[in-house]
Amino acid sequence: SQQGEEDPQALSIQEGENATMNCSYKTSINNLQWYRQNSGRGLVHLILIRSNEREKHSGRLRVTLDTSKKSSSLLITASRAADTASYFCATDASGSNYQLIWGAGTKLIIKP
């Protein structure tokens, strides 16, 4: 079953605005990852945040993790048309020995 749930399911914003997506999960985790998928093809890893970290940055990406609320957010600042994609969170549950648990994804559309 899917542990991660993203919201919103879809988000449409103007180019230049910031986009925020959220992910919730159910069990204790070792780390949480965010991936991007363009045009229904392969996913690309964006960023990994460990359970003992609260915030992480990579370029225009900012990820936060709140283990007490079992939630994470992905912020994309100064969005560009090229950021149009689906974004997925994935968690590795503590005690799991191989499987990432994937959310259903947020579809982000950046309008020029």
Place this chain on the structure above:
Amino acid sequence: GAGVSQSPSNKVTEKGKDVELRCDPISGHTALYWYRQSLGQGLEFLIYFQGNSAPDKSGLPSDRFSAERTGGSVSTLTIQRTQQEDSAVYLCASSLGWGQRKNIQYFGAGTRLSVL
């Protein structure tokens, strides 16, 4: 290779035919994953390999689905007697293994399977 390679990129087949999908992972990656993704949906886990062993096949939808991995490298996913509901994108990913950054998964471009 530089990345995960999947072939074919597109496959159109007739209902009832068998298909074979191939995945060539990143060299040195011991873990290999197969997922299925229907249009507009999330990832459905199918099977995981650690080396040549598949500890968990519980994600395979039916006994028409099978997968193998040889030499700790290339994997093939076989679907026998294809049905229209098998139509989806089949994604392969590989990783160094497990534990912290080792479980970052690198994906191929996928095989889009259409069953007519």
